[in-house]
Amino acid sequence: MPRTLITGARNTWCPGCGNFALQHTLKNLLSDREKEGKSLDDVVLVLGIGCHAKIADYLNINSFYSLHGRSIPAATGIKLANPDLTVICCVGDGDAYAEGLDHLIFAAKRNIDITVIVHNNRVYGLTTGQYTPTSPIGFKGRSTPAGTVEYPLNPVELMLASGAGFIARGYTRKMKLLKGLIRAGIAHKGFAFIDVLQICATFFPATDYYDSHVYELPATGSGDFEAACALAREWDYNSDAGIALGTFFTRVSPSFDERMIPVLAGEEVRERAIRELFDARM
Amino acid sequence: MNEVSVLIGGKAGDGINSAGAMVAQLLNHLGYRIYLYFDYPSLIRGGHNFAIIRGSERDVGTCRNHVDFVLALNEETIERHKEKYTQKTVFISNRDLIKNGAYGIPVKAILAEEKAPVIMGNSALIGGFAKAAGIEWEVVDAVFRRHIPKGADLNLAVAKKAFDLFDPVQLIKKSENPPQPLVSGNEAIGLGLIRGGLDAYVSYPMTPSSGILHFLAEQKERFGITVVHPENEIAVILMALGFAYAGKKSAIGTSGGGFCLMTEGLSLAGMAEIPIVLVVSQRTGPSTGLPTYTGQSDLQFVLHAGQGEFPRMIVAPGDAQEALLWSETAMDIAWKCQCPAFILVDKTLSEGTYSLDPAAARNTYGAGPLLWDGKIPYRRYEDTASGLSPMAFPGAKDAVVKVNSYMHDEAGITAEDAEISNQMTKKRLKKWEYLIEVMQGYPGVLQSGKSDASTALLCWGSVKGVCEEAAAELGLRVIRPVVLAPFPIDKIQKALMGVKRLIVVEENVTAQLAALAERHGIIIHEKILRYDGRPFTVEDLVSRVKEVGI
Numbered sequence: 001m002p003r004t005l006i007t008g009a010r011n012t013w014c015p016g017c018g019n020f021a022l023q024h025t026l027k028n029l030l031s032d033r034e035k036e037g038k039s040l041d042d043v044v045l046v047l048g049i050g051c052h053a054k055i056a057d058y059l060n061i062n063s064f065y066s067l068h069g070r071s072i073p074a075a076t077g078i079k080l081a082n083p084d085l086t087v088i089c090c091v092g093d094g095d096a097y098a099e100g101l102d103h104l105i106f107a108a109k110r111n112i113d114i115t116v117i118v119h120n121n122r123v124y125g126l127t128t129g130q131y132t133p134t135s136p137i138g139f140k141g142r143s144t145p146a147g148t149v150e151y152p153l154n155p156v157e158l159m160l161a162s163g164a165g166f167i168a169r170g171y172t173r174k175m176k177l178l179k180g181l182i183r184a185g186i187a188h189k190g191f192a193f194i195d196v197l198q199i200c201a202t203f204f205p206a207t208d209y210y211d212s213h214v215y216e217l218p219a220t221g222s223g224d225f226e227a228a229c230a231l232a233r234e235w236d237y238n239s240d241a242g243i244a245l246g247t248f249f250t251r252v253s254p255s256f257d258e259r260m261i262p263v264l265a266g267e268e269v270r271e272r273a274i275r276e277l278f279d280a281r282m
Numbered sequence: 283m284n285e286v287s288v289l290i291g292g293k294a295g296d297g298i299n300s301a302g303a304m305v306a307q308l309l310n311h312l313g314y315r316i317y318l319y320f321d322y323p324s325l326i327r328g329g330h331n332f333a334i335i336r337g338s339e340r341d342v343g344t345c346r347n348h349v350d351f352v353l354a355l356n357e358e359t360i361e362r363h364k365e366k367y368t369q370k371t372v373f374i375s376n377r378d379l380i381k382n383g384a385y386g387i388p389v390k391a392i393l394a395e396e397k398a399p400v401i402m403g404n405s406a407l408i409g410g411f412a413k414a415a416g417i418e419w420e421v422v423d424a425v426f427r428r429h430i431p432k433g434a435d436l437n438l439a440v441a442k443k444a445f446d447l448f449d450p451v452q453l454i455k456k457s458e459n460p461p462q463p464l465v466s467g468n469e470a471i472g473l474g475l476i477r478g479g480l481d482a483y484v485s486y487p488m489t490p491s492s493g494i495l496h497f498l499a500e501q502k503e504r505f506g507i508t509v510v511h512p513e514n515e516i517a518v519i520l521m522a523l524g525f526a527y528a529g530k531k532s533a534i535g536t537s538g539g540g541f542c543l544m545t546e547g548l549s550l551a552g553m554a555e556i557p558i559v560l561v562v563s564q565r566t567g568p569s570t571g572l573p574t575y576t577g578q579s580d581l582q583f584v585l586h587a588g589q590g591e592f593p594r595m596i597v598a599p600g601d602a603q604e605a606l607l608w609s610e611t612a613m614d615i616a617w618k619c620q621c622p623a624f625i626l627v628d629k630t631l632s633e634g635t636y637s638l639d640p641a642a643a644r645n646t647y648g649a650g651p652l653l654w655d656g657k658i659p660y661r662r663y664e665d666t667a668s669g670l671s672p673m674a675f676p677g678a679k680d681a682v683v684k685v686n687s688y689m690h691d692e693a694g695i696t697a698e699d700a701e702i703s704n705q706m707t708k709k710r711l712k713k714w715e716y717l718i719e720v721m722q723g724y725p726g727v728l729q730s731g732k733s734d735a736s737t738a739l740l741c742w743g744s745v746k747g748v749c750e751e752a753a754a755e756l757g758l759r760v761i762r763p764v765v766l767a768p769f770p771i772d773k774i775q776k777a778l779m780g781v782k783r784l785i786v787v788e789e790n791v792t793a794q795l796a797a798l799a800e801r802h803g804i805i806i807h808e809k810i811l812r813y814d815g816r817p818f819t820v821e822d823l824v825s826r827v828k829e830v831g832i
Contacts, residue, residue, distance in 0.1 A: 009695050044676045046524075049687070056684065057695045062676040064527055065686040065696070066520065067550055073517035077524020077532070078676070080508055081482065085528065085676055103520075106513040262481075265506025270476055273504040277473070278640040281463035282310070282428075 002034055009057040016205075018121055018198025021172035022090070023055050025179045029186070030061065043086045046075040048095035051126050051200075052119035055090050069099025072107045075114045076256075083113070083257045086186060093120040097133035097155060108162035108191050110256040115185040115192040118155065121200035122237075129203040136238045141203075156232040156248055159193045160225065166192035167228070167249045168221070171214050172199070173207070177245055184221075184247065190255045197243070213243045221247030284339050284455045286314070287346055288411070289363060291332035292355025294325055301353070301404040302333030306464055306635060307425045308408070308417055309337035313457030316464055317342040317747065318635035319817070324489070324573040330358055339457050343601045343636060343747020347821040350452065351415065353407045354380055372451050374410045376403065385414055385448055392443045402433075402440045409441030416453035419445060465638045467631035467744075468493030470602035471535075471561055472501075474609025477644065478559075481530035482508040484522045486515050489573050490629040491535040491563040515540040519547030519558070526556045527685055529675030531613055533559035538567050538580045545587045548622055552592025554685040555663065555671070555710070557616040557623075557651075559609075564628040566815035575815025576629035578743055579790035582797065584626055585767055591707075593714035595721065596624040596767040600728075600746025602636035604764065610645045611724065617651040619717045620670060626766065628789070630744040630817045648723075654681060661692040665705060669712025718768045726765030727773035735759040737783040737832045740806070742766060742795050745818060749787055752823040756832060763795075771802045783807050785830060787823065 005027045013019045026045075034040055043061050047053035049068035056063040066074045071089045079087045096104050096118050107114065123141065124130040131141040131148045134155065138147040159167045166188040170178040178196065185192035197214075199207050213235075222228065228249035235241040265273070286309065290302050299320055306316045314337030322331040334345045349366045352359065354375040377386030387410045389403045396402075405426075412422045422441060427434045465473070472494050475483065485495040499509045508525075512518055518534050525532035536544065541562050551558050564580045566572035584596060595615050599605040609625055616623035654660055654674035660681035664671040671692075674681040684694030689706060691697040697706075731739075731753035738759035741749045746762055753760045761777045761784075763770055778784070785808040786796040793809040800806060808830040812818050818826075 007693075007695060039679075041679055041681065042677055044528075054696070056686070060682055062681075062683045063685070063694070064524070064554075065684070065688060065690075065694075067546055067687055070516065070520045070547070070550075073512065073520035074524040074527070076512075076517075077482075077484070077521035077526075078528045079524075080510065080521070081525040081528035081530040082675075082677060102513050103517055106517070260508055260510070262506055262508045263503060265504070267479075270505050273501070274473055274476065275640070277501075278463040278465075278638070281465055282461045 002031070003040055003060060005030055005060050007058055007060045011058060012054065013051060014201045016201035017051070018172040018200070019052055019055065019119060021175055021178070022117070022119060022196060022198065023058055025175055025182060026055070026059060028179060029183055042084060043088065044078055046071045046078065046087060046089045048091045048100065050092035050095050050124070052090050052092045052095070069095050070103070072096070072100060072103035072116065076107060076112050079112055079114055079257050080260055083261065087114040088186065089114055089116045091116060091118050093118055093122055093134050094124045094132040097153065105158070105162045108159055108164035108193065111163065111165055111190045111253060113190050113255040113257050115182070116194070117182060118195045119198055120195050121198050121204055123200050123204040125200050125203055134237050152237040154232060154236045155195050157229065160229055160232055160249060164193045165190040165251045165253060166221070166247070168194045168247045169245055170194055170196045171210060171245050172196060173211065174214065174216070174245060177216060181247065188250065189252060210243065213241070214245050215242055217244050217246030221250035223249070223251045225249065284457060286337050286351070286454050287349040288335045288351040288353065289332055289349040289366065290335070290353040291330065291359030291363065294322060294329045294331045295327045296331065296355050297401065297404055298331040298333050301408060302335055303464070303635070304408050304425065304429060305353070305411065306335045307429050308412060308421065309335060309454070310461045310464055310637065311421050311425050312337070312417065312454060313459040313461070314338060315341050315459065315462070315637040316635065317344060319345050319630070320633055322574055330362060332359065332363070339459065341637065343744070344751060344817065345819050347819045351411060353411055355404070355407065356380065370452060372414050374407055374414055376407065385410060387444045387447065392440055396436060396439045396443065398436050398440050402437050405437040405441045406444040409444035410448060412441070413445045413448045414451045416450035462637040463640055464635050465602050466493060466633060466635045467602050467605050467627060468633065469497050470605040470638065471609045471625060471627070472497045474606040475533050475559065475613060476505050476507070478610040478613025479531045480507055480533055480613065482510065482522065482525045482532040483535070484510045484512065484518045484525070484532060485535040486511060486518050486540055488537045488540045490565055490632040491537050491561060493632060494535045494561060515543035516547065519544040522558055523547060523551055523554070523556045526558055527675070531617065533561060533613070535561040535563070537563050537565050538583065539570065541584070541587065549588035549590055549592070550687050551622045552588060552590065552594070553687055555620045556685060557620050559612050559616050559623050559625065561625045561627070563632040564626070572815040574629065576744070576817055577790060577813065577815060578628055578788050579794065579813070581626065581742070581766065581794040584624055585798070592710055593619065593621045593717045594624065594767055595619065595621065595717060595765070596626055597765050598626045598743040599631065599764060600743060600762060601631065602638050603642060605631065606638065607642070607645060608764065614645055614647060615720065618649070619713060619720060620673070621713065621717060626743065628744050654678065659693070662694045663690060663692045663706065663709070665692055665709050668716045669709045670716060721765055721768055721770065724765065726770035727761065727763045727777050729759065729761055729777045731760040732757050733759060734780060736780060737785065738778070738781045739785050739787050740795065740799065741787040745787055745789060748818045748820055748823050751820045752827060755820070755824055756827055758832065766798070769798060769802055774799070774804065778804070783832070785810060785827065787818070789813060789817065
């Protein structure tokens with residue numbers, strides 16, 4: 001019998017929230033996975049803290065509802081502990097680009113085989129409307145009522161610089177494309193990063209802007225790093241420019257978890273090693 | 283009783299630690315129990331390093347003020363340690379660098395003669411020392427061959443040249459004890475964790491805990507473990523929790539500053555009920571403090587770290603033997619009680635080297651962790667009589683394993699209503715009581731010294747060695763809680779029977795164990811505190827105890 005993928009938890013996202021589209025997409029991907037005969041017992045969702053993270057309560061799969069900014073190191077531990085698991089991080093933009101930026105960069109650098117989906121609404125929702133690292137300059141939030149005086153960072157460019165092997169950008173109102181990107185990200189052997197533009201219905205309702213600026217890249221990603229850098233710089237999360245959606249860059253290299261697989265030693269082997277060590281110290 | 287203290291000193295980078303280890307092995311093979319203290323400033327080259335190797339016919343864990351032999355690799359060594367010399371102290375020195383050394387060795391000439399590299403200069407001093415101490419050449423030969431796997435012959439040739447220079451001056455008598463393994467506190471912790479079933483050790487380098495990271499990283503293939511050195515301490519604890527969530531036993535190691543960064547992760551472990559072992563090795567604080575010196579000033583911090591209320595276990599072993607035993611035990615407890623278990627040590631213990639009895643008793647395992655019986659639906663936080671919920675790990679068939687940092691219901695789904703908050707808080711409180719019950723079965727308080735003495739020293743951790751020796755000299759009792767949380771008050775009360783005067787001995791400025799004991803109604807009469815980063819010596823403590831009065 002197929003698993004009921006949605007829990008009975010009451011959904012508390014605002015009407016029109018971009019998170020619904022992401023949840024729906026993940027649900028469909030999980031359902032597809034089950035239809036392909038793969039178990040959902042091997043899937044783990046790892047969350048930060050923020051509106052995005054409530055998906056832990058809504059999807060009926062294994063989940064580690066972590067701390068703000070800290071989903072990625074928890075996910076890294078899970079994947080190292082059991083490389084057979086499919087580990088997906090749902091993180092927010094404040095979560096992954098501010099509080100936990102170090103972990104994001106290092107996960108890309110290490111090439112740990114996890115998929116990081118950034119619910120990027122470019123504003124803190126749950127803490128009621130402050131600017132995030134991807135809010136445009138001049139953004140008037142509750143901590144910056146006169147407008148921010150700092151430029152946003154460009155996460156696509158950052159991930160290129162950090163060595164990520166799969167870099168994509170999606171948009172919650174292009175659900176077919178989004179599903180394809182997440183599917184490809186999960187299938188990618190190594191670190192996969194997907195920045196997902198979504199509106200915050202309450203604090204950053206940018207639907208019209210995104211609708212009029214997004215365009216889709218050709219279906220397959222390229223391994224051309226220079227071209228990917230140029231493409232990433234086309235829109236810097238601040239300027240008025242076309243916003244490319246799709247895969248910016250792919251490159252497969254040995255993953256951290258592959259390289260770190262320990263040769264297991266049973267209790268007897270360990271005890272013998274301890275005895276040998278004691279002997280060598282006499 | 284026979285005992286001997288040897289000081290070896292030189293510049294950082296002179297190989298003082300390894301030369302000290304060789305001297306320790308010589309004494310080990312003469313049948314002595316060893317404590318080696320290594321003192322070094324926080325730098326890589328230059329500066330003054332020294333090691334004091336103390337050998338005794340019975341177990342030791344501390345130094346005395348005086349030394350019997352000095353192996354000086356430079357002039358500074360002789361100058362710096364004047365207060366440690368007696369009329370009998372024998373000086374073995376490098377004659378090329380020290381003009382007035384009594385037993386000067388022409389190191390340069392010996393090395394040239396043997397065509398040996400500069401690095402073997404220390405072997406010349408050890409050879410000279412061995413002869414001056416009346417150690418038979420056969421012992422030197424055997425120890426060098428055992429402990430220098432490469433280049434033993436050349437080192438021995440260098441040592442022999444110096445050995446032949448002198449006549450015996452002050453004989454170190456042979457003892458009947460067989461040699462024992464010499465192990466640092468950090469290594470003992472690593473080995474204990476391995477025995478406890480460690481799968482993954484995660485750590486960011488920080489003195490004085492780094493030795494565990496280095497040791498386990500070097501030995502990981504032999505023990506079949508994963509060792510990870512992540513980007514910072516926040517990642518360290520989260521990764522370790524990720525391992526444990528997926529069913530692998532993990533431990534972290536750090537010192538106070540790194541542990542500061544881990545406190546949100548610790549609180550997560552408390553709320554999400556994920557087992558984890560944390561090794562916190564104290565150094566002199568606050569802040570960066572004295573990175574390579576000792577202290578016991580983080581007890582109250584470790585007791586209270588992390589927001590909210592959740593059970594935790596803290597053990598403070600007193601030497602390498604106890605570190606081995608209690609590290610194994612801590613892993614067992616963490617998984618049995620699904621809570622954080624701390625091994626709280628310090629620089630003295632971590633980086634000190636001790637003789638260890640390899641045949642000593644191990645942790646007795648009762649039941650292992652409580653595991654899910656496969657009955658669906660699986661609920662990670664099922665409320666039970668003991669408060670313990672059966673564990674399942676992702677990948678288990680039909681188990682949806684949800685752990686959560688938010689207040690949550692039995693299934694692990696976020697819940698904010700008052701009733702569930704009450705229920706789940708009480709569930710965690712029950713677990714606390716369960717932990718207390720489990721810890722009743724362990725020797726959480728150790729008593730030594732004169733058992734009917736009416737004056738007792740109350741202490742914890744690495745001051746064990748010095749307190750026991752001072753107590754032996756003065757005829758006192760020593761009461762030492764090894765378990766600090768849950769605080770074993772009943773056992774302490776029992777140990778206090780007949781005690782009329784209680785003197786606390788700690789290496790901090792506010793008497794943190796005293797505060798903990800006083801909170802439980804124990805009356806402390808005097809406090810003897812040291813907080814300059816250096817461990818108490820026996821003479822130092824004896825005179826301080828006499829000062830406050832027995």
